[in-house]
Amino acid sequence: MASIADYYAGKSVLITGATGFMGKVLVEKLLRSCPHVRALYLLVRPKAGQSMQERVSDMMKCKLFDRVREDNPDFHQKIVPISSELIQPGLAIGPEDKETLTSCINIIFHCAATIRFDEPLKHALQLNVMATQQLISLAQQMPHLQAFIHISTAYANCNRRHIDDIIYPPPVEPKKLIDSLEWMEDSIVRDITPRLIGDHPNTYTYTKALAECVVQKESSKLSIAIIRPSIVGASWQEPFPGWIDNFNGPSGVFIAAGKGILRTMRANNDAVADLIPVDVVINLTLAAGWYTAVHRSTRPKAALVYNCTTGGINPFHWGEIEHHVMSSFKRNPLEQAFRRPNANITSNYLMNQYWILVSHRFPALLYDLYLRLSGQKPQMMRIFNRLHKAIGLLEYFSSQDWEWNSENMNMLMSHLSPEDRKTFNFDVRQLNWPEYIENYCIGTKKYVLNEDMSDIPAARQHLRKLRNIRYTFNTLLLVFIWRVFIARSQMARNIWYFVVSLCFKFLSYFRASSTLTN
Numbered sequence: 102m103a104s105i106a107d108y109y110a111g112k113s114v115l116i117t118g119a120t121g122f123m124g125k126v127l128v129e130k131l132l133r134s135c136p137h138v139r140a141l142y143l144l145v146r147p148k149a150g151q152s153m154q155e156r157v158s159d160m161m162k163c164k165l166f167d168r169v170r171e172d173n174p175d176f177h178q179k180i181v182p183i184s185s186e187l188i189q190p191g192l193a194i195g196p197e198d199k200e201t202l203t204s205c206i207n208i209i210f211h212c213a214a215t216i217r218f219d220e221p222l223k224h225a226l227q228l229n230v231m232a233t234q235q236l237i238s239l240a241q242q243m244p245h246l247q248a249f250i251h252i253s254t255a256y257a258n259c260n261r262r263h264i265d266d267i268i269y270p271p272p273v274e275p276k277k278l279i280d281s282l283e284w285m286e287d288s289i290v291r292d293i294t295p296r297l298i299g300d301h302p303n304t305y306t307y308t309k310a311l312a313e314c315v316v317q318k319e320s321s322k323l324s325i326a327i328i329r330p331s332i333v334g335a336s337w338q339e340p341f342p343g344w345i346d347n348f349n350g351p352s353g354v355f356i357a358a359g360k361g362i363l364r365t366m367r368a369n370n371d372a373v374a375d376l377i378p379v380d381v382v383i384n385l386t387l388a389a390g391w392y393t394a395v396h397r398s399t400r401p402k403a404a405l406v407y408n409c410t411t412g413g414i415n416p417f418h419w420g421e422i423e424h425h426v427m428s429s430f431k432r433n434p435l436e437q438a439f440r441r442p443n444a445n446i447t448s449n450y451l452m453n454q455y456w457i458l459v460s461h462r463f464p465a466l467l468y469d470l471y472l473r474l475s476g477q478k479p480q481m482m483r484i485f486n487r488l489h490k491a492i493g494l495l496e497y498f499s500s501q502d503w504e505w506n507s508e509n510m511n512m513l514m515s516h517l518s519p520e521d522r523k524t525f526n527f528d529v530r531q532l533n534w535p536e537y538i539e540n541y542c543i544g545t546k547k548y549v550l551n552e553d554m555s556d557i558p559a560a561r562q563h564l565r566k567l568r569n570i571r572y573t574f575n576t577l578l579l580v581f582i583w584r585v586f587i588a589r590s591q592m593a594r595n596i597w598y599f600v601v602s603l604c605f606k607f608l609s610y611f612r613a614s615s616t617l618t619n
């Protein structure tokens with residue numbers, strides 16, 4: 102059997118969502134590890150005043166592509182941007198482009214989606230479900246297509262505790278839902294969304310479940326595989342450790358904690374934190390593309406599902422994540438932290454509310470007061486409100502755990518040659534979590550916040566200043582409490598003397614007993 106790189110040699114690949122977090126890593130890895138791939142056709146839309154060509158050339162200038170640039174400075178010649186808006190009829194692909202695509206594409210990787218948890222249902226349905234349906238229709242017109250790889254999420258079935266490598270019946274027939282929402286006003290759809298999504302936490306997981314069903318329906322006509330990654334985090338090894346470029350999922354939480362803004366969050370210390378590095382997901386995706394294509398004539402015509410998770414193989418827990426994130430940001434602090442990093446997770450609702458009041462709202466109020474008094478615009482309360490909204494949406498995933506079957510991931514690994522296992526490594530048993538988390542935190546500093554590592558001594562100095570402010574504040578608070586409450590009341594003074602003498606007696610007792618034992 103051909104190796105993975107040999108298989109992709111001379112192939113034309115179509116990628117949606119190439120400008121996104123995972124899409125970029127996929128493009129980079131294909132160009133670097135499969136240098137003889139014929140062409141990568143990227144479906145990209147113009148955005149924020151930039152044409153699709155400008156967006157793609159900006160993307161290729163990004164640091165992520167440094168290694169490919171070194172190996173092959175002309176790598177951009179393999180990239181063919183195609184203008185496409187996935188929520189438009191026919192994906193808004195021009196007739197000539199359509200002709201080109203249908204005549205030459207061999208493999209499709211469908212990564213595009215809206216991953217926002219608060220996306221209005223109609224829009225999530227249009228992009229995550231209807232666009233998938235349209236892409237499949239286009240794929241069916243491609244005579245040379247050998248594999249269609251759909252990126253789903255491990256949480257598409259998060260209303261179940263145990264999730265196998267299979268496609269579950271959808272919560273509703275997608276076509277029926279699309280037809281009935283079509284005529285409804287947006288406000289009506291908004292009102293009935295909670296009833297429709299039922300036990301799904303948001304429109305994202307709900308529409309991703311429906312998309313799987315759409316894909317399954319077509320699996321008899323195409324060679325399809327579905328990849329279900331869990332919580333995709335920074336890269337583990339490739340193209341370099343710690344690469345990340347967004348605030349999604351845990352990254353925003355880590356940054357907020359590193360900046361000393363986030364002090365508390367609802368999460369279960371003992372629940373498995375099913376993070377998966379982005380390079381692992383991409384390696385598995387490329388391997389699945391190869392396997393699906395190579396076995397297209399011998400395999401039974403049903404989509405193979407790959408749960409791409411770490412929990413069952415190399416588990417790590419939210420409590421451990423908290424510990425390693427905090428210690429990493431203490432060693433490598435972020436610039437201009439609001440307070441010293443010290444976040445605690447708790448599964449107790451009341452405790453969490455208490456800490457939100459004391460450690461979020463109260464300092465924000467004080468700081469905004471200071472900003473107002475110094476003639477500046479208050480901003481801390483606004484930041485905390487946005488943070489609370491974001492973490493409120495994430496808590497569902499950090500407060501419970503799931504069990505995924507990873508049989509197909511293991512099966513795929515067993516089919517790789519020793520060389521491919523190294524080049525397209527997705528063996529998460531080798532993942533050293535503390536090291537990974539350290540690189541992840543440094544990655545958020547370097548690549549998301551664009552902070553310079555040479556500024557770390559100044560950032561440490563700033564943390565020392567914050568510690569001194571805290572000590573001074575606590576001392577003043579103690580003196581204030583003493584003056585106002587204790588020094589003025591005889592009863593409070595008596596209680597105070599009683600507590601102090603009790604402590605003194607205990608101390609004397611322990612000293613005496615330790616002298617006796619010696």
Ligand SMILES: CCCCCCCCCCCCCCCCCC(=O)SCCNC(=O)CCNC(=O)[C@H](O)C(C)(C)COP(=O)(O)OP(=O)(O)OC[C@H]1O[C@@H](n2cnc3c(N)ncnc32)[C@H](O)[C@@H]1OP(=O)(O)O
Nearest residue numbers: 216217218254348349350351353354358423444491498499
């Ligand atoms: C210390 C130790 C702690 C340990 C415990 C950690 C626990 C972490 C738990 C993570 C669980 C993740 C579960 C993901 C599971 C599904 C995975 C997937 O399939 S799919 C992948 C998963 N999909 C997702 O993760 C999507 C989740 N995100 C969303 O749905 C939306 O961004 C939004 C609703 C949160 C805000 O919308 P909206 O208000 O319209 O505005 P914008 O979007 O423009 O952002 C506004 C501000 O919010 C900020 N910010 C953003 N994200 C986070 C964050 N995670 N956090 C914090 N902050 C965040 C953002 O920086 C910005 O600030 P600024 O620059 O303006 O100052």
Ligand SMILES: NC(=O)C1=CN([C@@H]2O[C@H](COP(=O)(O)OP(=O)(O)OC[C@H]3O[C@@H](n4cnc5c(N)ncnc54)[C@H](OP(=O)(O)O)[C@@H]3O)[C@@H](O)[C@H]2O)C=CC1
Nearest residue numbers: 118119120121122123186187188212213214254330332333
């Ligand atoms: N990140 C994660 O933790 C996880 C992600 N996944 C899945 O992986 C896939 C990729 O996710 P990720 O890279 O993180 O997501 P991003 O949000 O980073 O990227 C989404 C991509 O989809 C494109 N896109 C969105 N809307 C349209 C549209 N209307 N027309 C054309 N293109 C569009 C975006 O293009 P543009 O730049 O123009 O907006 C972007 O390239 C998704 O299918 C997601 O469900 C699964 C599990 C976890």
